[in-house]
Amino acid sequence: MTRVSFSQVSKSFGAVKAVSDLSLTVCSGEFTTILGPSGSGKTTMLSLIAGISQPNTGRIVLGDRDITFVPAAKRNIGLVFQSYALFPHMSIFDNIAFPLRVRSLSAAEIRSRVEDALRMVRLSGLEARRPHQLSGGQQQRVALARAVVFKPDILLLDEPLAALDRKLREEVRSEIRALQRALGITTIMVTHDQEEALSLSDRVVLLSGGRVEQIGTPFEIYHQPRTRFAAGFLGLANFIEGRLDPAGAIVGSEGRFPCASAGERTGVVCGLLRPEDITASPEKGFVRGTVRDVVFLGEIARYGVELDTGRMMTVHVGGAVGRFTEGQPVWLSWDPERIWILPHEGGAVH
Amino acid sequence: MTEETRDQKDAMTPATLALEAASGRPQAPARRQGRVRWDLVLLIAPLLILVVAIFDVPLLNTLYWSTVDDAGNPTTEHFREFAESSAYMRIIWRTLVIALEVTAITAVAGYALAYWITKLGRRLRMVMLGLVVTTFWVSILVRTYAWIVILGNAGLVNRTLMDLGLISKPVQFLYNELGILIGMVNVLLPFLVLPLYAAMVRLDERLLQVAETLGASRLRIFWQVFFPLTVPTLAASCILIFILSLGFYITPAVLGGGKVPLVANMMDLLINRFARWEIAAVVSVVLMAVTLSLYAIYQWIRERSA
Numbered sequence: 199m200t201r202v203s204f205s206q207v208s209k210s211f212g213a214v215k216a217v218s219d220l221s222l223t224v225c226s227g228e229f230t231t232i233l234g235p236s237g238s239g240k241t242t243m244l245s246l247i248a249g250i251s252q253p254n255t256g257r258i259v260l261g262d263r264d265i266t267f268v269p270a271a272k273r274n275i276g277l278v279f280q281s282y283a284l285f286p287h288m289s290i291f292d293n294i295a296f297p298l299r300v301r302s303l304s305a306a307e308i309r310s311r312v313e314d315a316l317r318m319v320r321l322s323g324l325e326a327r328r329p330h331q332l333s334g335g336q337q338q339r340v341a342l343a344r345a346v347v348f349k350p351d352i353l354l355l356d357e358p359l360a361a362l363d364r365k366l367r368e369e370v371r372s373e374i375r376a377l378q379r380a381l382g383i384t385t386i387m388v389t390h391d392q393e394e395a396l397s398l399s400d401r402v403v404l405l406s407g408g409r410v411e412q413i414g415t416p417f418e419i420y421h422q423p424r425t426r427f428a429a430g431f432l433g434l435a436n437f438i439e440g441r442l443d444p445a446g447a448i449v450g451s452e453g454r455f456p457c458a459s460a461g462e463r464t465g466v467v468c469g470l471l472r473p474e475d476i477t478a479s480p481e482k483g484f485v486r487g488t489v490r491d492v493v494f495l496g497e498i499a500r501y502g503v504e505l506d507t508g509r510m511m512t513v514h515v516g517g518a519v520g521r522f523t524e525g526q527p528v529w530l531s532w533d534p535e536r537i538w539i540l541p542h543e544g545g546a547v548h
Numbered sequence: 549m550t551e552e553t554r555d556q557k558d559a560m561t562p563a564t565l566a567l568e569a570a571s572g573r574p575q576a577p578a579r580r581q582g583r584v585r586w587d588l589v590l591l592i593a594p595l596l597i598l599v600v601a602i603f604d605v606p607l608l609n610t611l612y613w614s615t616v617d618d619a620g621n622p623t624t625e626h627f628r629e630f631a632e633s634s635a636y637m638r639i640i641w642r643t644l645v646i647a648l649e650v651t652a653i654t655a656v657a658g659y660a661l662a663y664w665i666t667k668l669g670r671r672l673r674m675v676m677l678g679l680v681v682t683t684f685w686v687s688i689l690v691r692t693y694a695w696i697v698i699l700g701n702a703g704l705v706n707r708t709l710m711d712l713g714l715i716s717k718p719v720q721f722l723y724n725e726l727g728i729l730i731g732m733v734n735v736l737l738p739f740l741v742l743p744l745y746a747a748m749v750r751l752d753e754r755l756l757q758v759a760e761t762l763g764a765s766r767l768r769i770f771w772q773v774f775f776p777l778t779v780p781t782l783a784a785s786c787i788l789i790f791i792l793s794l795g796f797y798i799t800p801a802v803l804g805g806g807k808v809p810l811v812a813n814m815m816d817l818l819i820n821r822f823a824r825w826e827i828a829a830v831v832s833v834v835l836m837a838v839t840l841s842l843y844a845i846y847q848w849i850r851e852r853s854a
Contacts, residue, residue: 250757277761283754287776296772297762344601349761 200261200384201226207256209242212257215258216242220256224401229378231383232396234405235431243405244356244388249273260351276345276383280308280357282337286330290316290335290340291325297348315538316375317344329419335366346381351380355387371397392432396420404428421472424542429470436476436511438469438537446534452509453485457537468543473500473514475536478522487511489522503528565827582651607836614829630830636814640835643811646725646800650732651786657733658677658740659782666748679736692802695731696722699803724807731799736792740785747781748774759812780850787846791839811835 203223206518209216212226217239224230234240245251246258249270258266284293294315298308315426316322319339329337338358345353358374359367366399375398388396395402396416404411404419404427412419412428423429440450448455448469457469477483480503490510491502501513501522515521522528617623630636665676683691698704699721706718721727751774759769797812804810809817811831818828 208830248757248761250760269758271763271765273761274763275761277758279754279758281752283752283758285759296759296764300763300765300768344762447558485785491601 202257202261202352202384202386204243204246204256205259207253207258209239209253212332215408216353217246217253220408220410222403222410222413224384224386225294226384227382228400229375229387229398229399230403231387231389231399232403232405232427233389233395233431234411237407238405240388240390240405241356242408242430244354244386247352247386248275248354274346274350275352276350276353278338278341278345278356278358278361282329282334282341282361284337284340286329286343288328289325290327290329290332293329293340294344294347295356297344300484309346310420315347317348318346318380319343319373334362335370338362342374342377346377346383350385353381353383355385357389357391358387360389360391367487374398379385380524396432397424397541404430404431422538423470423540426468426540429540430525432472434512434514436471438471439502440467440469441465442467442539448537451507453505453507455537456484456532456534457539458535463541468540470538471532471536473512474498474516476511476513476530476532477528478503478513478515478528481529483529485511485530487528487530489524489526489528492495492522492524499527503530505530556657610829610832613826614833616826623798626830632826636827636831636834639809639814640811640831640838642808643794643835644838645785646728646732646808646810647790648795649729650736653729653733653792654736654740654789655782655786658737658785659744659778661737662741662744662748663850665745666804677742680741682739683734688798689802691734692731692799695734695803699727699730721802723807725804725808727805728796728800728810731803732793733794735796735799736789739789739792740782743781743785744778747778751777783846783850787843790842794835794839 201224205221207220208218213470220239220243232240232243232363242251243386246253249268252267256266257264258274260275285296288296291312294312295308303311312325316325319342321336321339321343324332324336329340332340338361342358343520350455355374359370362370371394372541375509376411387398389396396419399416401413402416402419403413404457406427411431412424420432423432426435429435438448438450438452438455440448440452440455442464443449444452446456446465448457448467455469455471485505487503487505489501490504491500493502494498498514498516501515501523503511503513505511513530605651614626615622615624615627640775661680665673665680668676696703700706701718701722703721706715709715709719710717721730754771756769756779759773764772795812796810797816800808800810801813801816804813808814815828815831818824818831
């Protein structure tokens with residue numbers, strides 16, 4: 199079991215700071231996702247851990263080993279690229295055996311380990327094939343087998359699902375999760391896909407502009423974001439700005455929004471209300487508005503509701519097709535507990 | 549278009565479909581049989597006629613000359629004459645050996661050069677590639693004579709070596725096989741360096757990075773990942789160079805000083821000095837047959853290993 203820690207790591211490419219002064223600890227045996235938009239520095243983080251590039255300042259420690267300047271070949275890290283990066287001129291067997299041959303294991307040991315790895319990713323019997331003869335999902339699983347067969351300290355995944363189609367993605371996702379659980383291997387995944395991050399991870403590290411925006415469980419990141427950026431990056435958000443009324447409401451030019459007390463906070467705040475936490479009903483609720491837009495998404499329908507104050511709210515209604523039509527007046531209500539006051543944002547940010 | 553697609557589907561039986569699926573290969577469109585698109589044939593006809601008229605007909609004509617006598621009657625007389633004199637076969641053999649040597653030297657030197665260029669910075673890379681390409685712009689004749697100045701007994705190389713005290717009398721670079729090899733490798737190097745450089749640059753860098761994270765040393769990455777992935781281009785370039793080497797005329801004539809005649813020089817003698825077109829035709833046919841057989845062997849090996 200191994201943990202990874204970054205302390206005050208910076209990496210620049212020319213004048214561009216890809217990662218600046220970043221500190222972070224990834225716990226042993228956990229599945230941690232580094233999530234962020236493109237340009238947030240997440241790919242740089244990955245190459246720093248893998249040893250493909252070196253930081254300008256700071257230290258990276260793996261277990262009790264300082265690996266900041268250890269060459270990639272000596273790090274004992276399993277890496278899976280988005281493009282799979284299987285060796286096209288080798289059979290599946292030789293691909294998976296590659297890291298074992300590097301380590302000079304005996305032929306019998308190599309054979310049994312490769313067979314175990316293939317069984318683990320359910321590809322037994324395909325040893326003799328070449329990568330181009332496999333489907334995308336199968337190639338991904340081979341890449342995964344190759345990355346874990348030599349028992350690395352860390353497993354690194356670079357957007358592992360991005361190249362797969364939607365249905366296959368679900369399948370490979372649960373496969374990755376099962377594999378990670380079974381091996382108990384510390385895993386770091388880099389992705390820009392929030393769904394991937396939420397569904398796979400024990401912890402999510404949200405990056406923005408080369409800095410850590412927030413670290414937390416998927417639940418915390420989604421329901422208790424610290425900043426507007428975090429709240430907006432994962433899922434859809436209704437931001438409610440106004441003065442906090444001690445009676446339990448945010449009051450502003452856009453109306454009065456009941457909320458539970460917000461601890462220490464007073465004065466101007468920004469609250470978050472997720473579309474799925476809002477109930478729309480013809481009966482009287484907290485605020486009144488008119489349906490302006492209906493988008494049917496299958497399991498839910500997304501309504502754009504314009505409040506009487508002129509403000510737009512996004513509302514998700516499950517299993518309710520055609521309950522409301524455009525132009526129809528509705529009342530919106532919610533559990534006041536569900537308004538989350540962003541701890542790091544004041545209100546009235548325009 | 550829709551009709552074609554339907555045809556393709558019809559041509560695929562459930563069994564072939566299942567096989568395709570089982571092999572995990574993306575389903576290739578089944579080859580359509582029996583129907584020729586005459587409109588397309590018509591479109592490429594002018595080119596086809598051009599190739600046949602200026603390339604294939606003279607070639608067949610050569611074959612014809614080698615098998616008829618002056619009166620136009622079929623004969624094996626020319627081939628017999630060819631077989632009876634050992635000189636012809638010896639020169640063909642020497643040409644093949646020199647072509648092989650040139651190919652081998654060019655491959656080793658060119659691979660190293662191309663690899664080195666990929667490791668340079670962007671600007672220096674352009675400069676080096678420019679230098680390699682520049683050799684195309686200088687006439688072969690000029691370049692060949694330039695080698696005499698450089699490699700001659702009182703030439704640049706010999707003088708430098710003697711001034712340094714490394715040798716006491718000049719090394720004989722010219723008017724022997726060594727001179728021919730140097731000259732030919734110089735001319736042919738770009739044909740190998742350019743495609744090989746392109747292949748090396750195109751190679752997915754992530755394969756090398758992954759190999760490194762898997763624990764492989766630089767040497768192992770080179771020999772087990774980088775090199776095998778460049779072998780197809782290397783092999784194709786080598787074939788090209790080998791075939792080009794077989795037809796060299798100026799370089800062996802000038803740098804060999806007429807002492808090491810190759811096939812092209814022999815042809816020159818046969819046609820321009822002795823006016824023996826029919827023997828020249830026989831030599832061409834034999835050389836062609838040998839070359840094609842070598843090429844066939846190469847293709848066979850390539851398909852076996854794919």
